[in-house]
Amino acid sequence: MTRSDGAISYPRIVRSGDQAVSIEFSDSVSESANRQVLTLDASISAHPIAGVLETIPTYRSLAVVYDPRQARGSAIGEELIRRSVSAESGELPAGRLFEFPVLYGGEHASDLDELAKIKNISVDEVIDLHAAAEYRVYMIGFAPGFAYLGGLPEILHTPRLGIPRQRIEAGAIGIGGQQSSINSVPGPSGWRFVGRTPYRLFDPNRHEPFLLKAGDRIRFLRIDAEEAGHLDDRVARGELDIREIA
Amino acid sequence: MSPRLSIVRHGPLMTVQDQGRYGYRSRGVSTSGAMDRDAYAIANALAGNKPGAAAIEFGLIGGSMTTDKDVLVAVTGGNCKIEIAGKPVAAWESHILQAGETLTVGALQGAVWGYIAVSGGIATSPMLGSRSTHLRTGVGGMDGRTLTAGDVLPLGEPDMLTPLVLGQPYFRRPHPILVVPGPQNDYFEEAVWRDFLTRPFQVTTSRDRMAMVLNGPPLRAFKGHDIVSDATVVGSIQVPGSGKPIVLTADAQTTGGYPKIATVASFDLARLTQMPSSQNFAFRAISPDTAEELFIAAQERLEAVLGSVCSKTKKRFWEP
Numbered sequence: 065m066t067r068s069d070g071a072i073s074y075p076r077i078v079r080s081g082d083q084a085v086s087i088e089f090s091d092s093v094s095e096s097a098n099r100q101v102l103t104l105d106a107s108i109s110a111h112p113i114a115g116v117l118e119t120i121p122t123y124r125s126l127a128v129v130y131d132p133r134q135a136r137g138s139a140i141g142e143e144l145i146r147r148s149v150s151a152e153s154g155e156l157p158a159g160r161l162f163e164f165p166v167l168y169g170g171e172h173a174s175d176l177d178e179l180a181k182i183k184n185i186s187v188d189e190v191i192d193l194h195a196a197a198e199y200r201v202y203m204i205g206f207a208p209g210f211a212y213l214g215g216l217p218e219i220l221h222t223p224r225l226g227i228p229r230q231r232i233e234a235g236a237i238g239i240g241g242q243q244s245s246i247n248s249v250p251g252p253s254g255w256r257f258v259g260r261t262p263y264r265l266f267d268p269n270r271h272e273p274f275l276l277k278a279g280d281r282i283r284f285l286r287i288d289a290e291e292a293g294h295l296d297d298r299v300a301r302g303e304l305d306i307r308e309i310a
Numbered sequence: 311m312s313p314r315l316s317i318v319r320h321g322p323l324m325t326v327q328d329q330g331r332y333g334y335r336s337r338g339v340s341t342s343g344a345m346d347r348d349a350y351a352i353a354n355a356l357a358g359n360k361p362g363a364a365a366i367e368f369g370l371i372g373g374s375m376t377t378d379k380d381v382l383v384a385v386t387g388g389n390c391k392i393e394i395a396g397k398p399v400a401a402w403e404s405h406i407l408q409a410g411e412t413l414t415v416g417a418l419q420g421a422v423w424g425y426i427a428v429s430g431g432i433a434t435s436p437m438l439g440s441r442s443t444h445l446r447t448g449v450g451g452m453d454g455r456t457l458t459a460g461d462v463l464p465l466g467e468p469d470m471l472t473p474l475v476l477g478q479p480y481f482r483r484p485h486p487i488l489v490v491p492g493p494q495n496d497y498f499e500e501a502v503w504r505d506f507l508t509r510p511f512q513v514t515t516s517r518d519r520m521a522m523v524l525n526g527p528p529l530r531a532f533k534g535h536d537i538v539s540d541a542t543v544v545g546s547i548q549v550p551g552s553g554k555p556i557v558l559t560a561d562a563q564t565t566g567g568y569p570k571i572a573t574v575a576s577f578d579l580a581r582l583t584q585m586p587s588s589q590n591f592a593f594r595a596i597s598p599d600t601a602e603e604l605f606i607a608a609q610e611r612l613e614a615v616l617g618s619v620c621s622k623t624k625k626r627f628w629e630p
Contacts, residue, residue: 081573205565
């Protein structure tokens with residue numbers, strides 16, 4: 065929907081071809097839009113829409129993948145708008161709270177010193193700021209289990225690198241723009257990295273392959289190299305389950 | 311002991327694929343699966359397999375392989391030179407490959423993705439409900455990687471060993487590639503839309519299972535080339551700052567931050583993925599409703615073709 069002044073009014077429906085329809089709640093990153101996305105997603109899980117195969121919740125929109133042989137996108141779009149009206153007032157659960165031990169600095173924190181320099185504060189201050197915040201998983205995407213986190217203190221907001229690095233390891237903790245992230249599989253990235261967690265967000269051989277889902281909350285706990293090594297061994301042996309602390 | 315397939319010589323991009331991995335996109339997992347779903351489904355049917363059995367997909371060039379038990383094999387996707395024990399055999403029908411004989415599959419002509427289905431199906435362990443290989447994350451198939459000479463793949467037990475053919479032809483009509491505008495169609499001005507829908511494009515050699523970079527008039531997004539990352543789908547046409555559109559294919563990432571000018575109609579995507587590099591084509595815009603109807607009709611045609619598979623002793627459609 066476009067208003068006469070040219071601004072877009074939300075929520076609105078956009079189409080991605082003939083097998084996906086999205087409802088958008090905003091054009092920017094906001095916690096309230098993300099809550100609307102997750103509330104509507106929860107509504108679809110609880111009361112499925114006929115023909116819907118899967119959903120993809122993102123920062124500000126919910127994509128719904130459907131089988132056109134079972135339902136038409138135009139009808140699904142209307143249903144999403146109808147439900148979004150009630151979703152606005154719907155209560156979203158607080159989300160699970162997890163604590164991730166993090167080894168700040170070291171070989172997986174190529175950007176920690178640079179970040180301190182850019183911000184004109186000490187490395188320890190960068191670490192304290194990053195570790196003191198509580199984060200919220202806004203979405204899982206890009207790669208299996210990759211977590212986009214909101215809640216990064218404003219002073220740490222930093223643009224991505226101009227040239228991405230070719231390989232960043234799983235478990236690396238990054239900063240990209242206004243967000244933080246936990247890397248889930250090794251791969252290229254233009255984010256800036258400050259540390260790593262021994263936990264694995266994605267392990268296809270684990271009983272529960274994915275650790276996190278959108279809406280979860282995260283705290284980081286600073287650990288030293290010795291403890292990180294100890295946790296690495298236990299993770300490798302499959303002995304360690306992450307603690308849900310609330 | 312169940313039969314096994316040994317890779318003797320491998321093409322550059324041979325992977326195990328099935329109909330894809332569904333239900334995990336909210337967790338960041340790509341669907342993967344065959345680049346040309348119809349050709350894959352037909353290969354399976356010709357090999358006497360149930361829908362969804364895993365097959366070998368190859369990019370441009372096949373390879374050679376042997377089995378330790380008699381099996382049925384079928385090659386589809388495009389035409390290419392195929393030999394069993396040194397004797398030429400036809401694509402788009404199945405043949406018996408006897409234990410110890412070698413199947414050799416050459417280079418595709420006028421197509422990019424080929425399928426080798428073997429009776430019983432490739433029986434590597436499913437991961438998250440699918441045997442499809444996702445190369446970038448190393449998930450599925452043979453240890454999540456491309457096949458290489460020396461690999462030994464487990465096969466399921468075949469139901470029967472009667473060579474099969476199609477009772478009615480399968481073909482795709484040449485016409486512009488049909489797209490549904492959006493979701494970020496409003497990022498592009500009218501002049502850009504005119505270029506997009508009237509000027510010729512080509513698939514460049516920058517193409518793999520994840521995406522294809524196109525050549526054509528540069529497409530500028532007046533609202534900029536960054537959006538707050540949202541969901542992408544197979545067929546999304548992303549436009550990064552270079553102005554060169556990128557069409558996402560089977561191994562597409564689940565989310566992305568480039569504006570998407572349009573989405574390829576799903577029934578037409580395989581025709582684009584099969585298009586040889588440098589060949590000119592044009593886009594034409596249709597409504598989502600029309601794209602849905604064309605998809606449904608294409609599925610019905612495919613079902614009819616799959617249902618027409620019959621023993622070679624029966625009369626074929628092209629014989630008088």
